[in-house]
Amino acid sequence: MRISEVFMPGDRAIVLLSGGLDSTTAAAWGKANQYELFALTIDYHQRHRCELDAARRVGEFLQVSRHVFLNVNLAAFGGSSLTADDLEVRHDVPLEVIGREIPNTYVPARNTVFLSLALAFAETVSAEHIILGINAADYSGYPDCRPEYLDAFTNMARLATKAGVEGTLQLRFHAPLMTLSKREIIELGLSLGVDFSLTHTCYSPTADGKSCGRCESCLLRLKGFQEADIADPLEYA
Amino acid sequence: MRISEVFMPGDRAIVLLSGGLDSTTAAAWGKANQYELFALTIDYHQRHRCELDAARRVGEFLQVSRHVFLNVNLAAFGGSSLTADDLEVRHDVPLEVIGREIPNTYVPARNTVFLSLALAFAETVSAEHIILGINAADYSGYPDCRPEYLDAFTNMARLATKAGVEGTLQLRFHAPLMTLSKREIIELGLSLGVDFSLTHTCYSPTADGKSCGRCESCLLRLKGFQEADIADPLEYA
Numbered sequence A, B: 001m002r003i004s005e006v007f008m009p010g011d012r013a014i015v016l017l018s019g020g021l022d023s024t025t026a027a028a029w030g031k032a033n034q035y036e037l038f039a040l041t042i043d044y045h046q047r048h049r050c051e052l053d054a055a056r057r058v059g060e061f062l063q064v065s066r067h068v069f070l071n072v073n074l075a076a077f078g079g080s081s082l083t084a085d086d087l088e089v090r091h092d093v094p095l096e097v098i099g100r101e102i103p104n105t106y107v108p109a110r111n112t113v114f115l116s117l118a119l120a121f122a123e124t125v126s127a128e129h130i131i132l133g134i135n136a137a138d139y140s141g142y143p144d145c146r147p148e149y150l151d152a153f154t155n156m157a158r159l160a161t162k163a164g165v166e167g168t169l170q171l172r173f174h175a176p177l178m179t180l181s182k183r184e185i186i187e188l189g190l191s192l193g194v195d196f197s198l199t200h201t202c203y204s205p206t207a208d209g210k211s212c213g214r215c216e217s218c219l220l221r222l223k224g225f226q227e228a229d230i231a232d233p234l235e236y237a
Helices: A021-032 A050-061 A110-125 A147-160 A162-166 A182-191 A216-228 B021-032 B050-061 B110-125 B147-160 B162-166 B182-191 B216-228
Strands: A012-016 A036-043 A066-071 A129-131 A172-174 B012-016 B036-043 B066-071 B129-131 B172-174
Touching (some): A012 A021, A012 A110, A021 A050, A021 A172, A021 A182, A036 A050, A050 A066, A110 A129, A110 A147, A110 B147, A147 A162, A147 A172, A147 B110, A147 B147, A182 A216, B012 B021, B021 B036, B021 B129, B021 B172, B021 B182, B036 B050, B050 B066, B066 B110, B110 B129, B110 B147, B147 B162, B147 B172
Parallel strands (some): A012 A036, A036 A066, A129 A172, B036 B066, B129 B172
16 A cells, blocks of 8 residues: 655646546545546446446546546456456345455456556656555455555556656555545545545446446445445435 | 476467567467467557557467457557657667667557556466567667566566466466577577568558668667578568
């Protein structure tokens, strides 16, 4: 985990912005800490493509300096229920089971691909900071959301880049939500003025964009709002 | 460097196949070592797009089991003469200068992005091996072609994947050209039956597909063929 204590106001930061609750809160954290935000949203041919609209809304709301939408067709490989047509998104999984095993919504190496693209963006615009909404507490069983993974990525990234080799760029990864529960993330977001009605969370929304309320992602979100004793502003089917 | 001594014939391997001389030789090495090849070619909106046709020809020549062409628009970030329109590819750089500095043909974090995509492909098809044509001797100054970089990536990748975490997949990266000179790569390729007329190397080919003979990539290739005392089958402008 690389939550730096010291920063220069106005430093550039890449934020991986999916349009979900976590990445939106992480981006708002960056804004509140006076980073100049460069948002990167990946269209990986996910089923829940309304995420992309949510990302656009959030980017405008946070007045990012630049917002790159990048098309990377991870569906070409297959292997995840979030991209492949022959796998079903699990519904109604008991909350105590979520996080204990790696679900089939896991997209192979997704975070590694996304972090790599953020690294490419960072080097191009000379950003020293990369902000991520990843989170180990409620991480839903994804291996690439753990602190030890992020440390290994940071080590690799410093060896990978021209700027790192030349010593002109000291890359730092910030995962301000890493140790927070979903409830704490929601509370942090609200304290930073996030409008959660702009976000999208559901893995299998209805045709008119309502959240299903039954996939793992919805269940974790709803639990978080319930524990925070706050109404979720989204519409559920 | 991860050149394993032991392998199971028929093991699956992802090969990053650009269509150039190095990746083609690395792929032929994999074929000769009885790996079942899954080729991955990235269309990153490079200027020298005839590379993609070369990759297709080489994939057919080597009878790969599957060949995925993935579109990833690294030009959206800019920053390299290989993708950006406002930078020129250097010509006629003296050979002794090549490799001493990082040239503007460096695409930010390109190998990291490509390796991440190879990792996603590997996990999807349960391939334990990833074969790369990277090379430190004639590496032309790219930081992400060094052994220490590849070791750091391997470490990160093992922490990143469901298969790695569950212990069902022991990822290994193979860089059979890592310590070879361009001359030795050409000699290895010929000993493996590679038809180098299928490959493409030039960063700034003419409209009719001829190599310029003057960019850094051409200069290194030509030097290699000269030192091997073999005629380059490509046509030069």
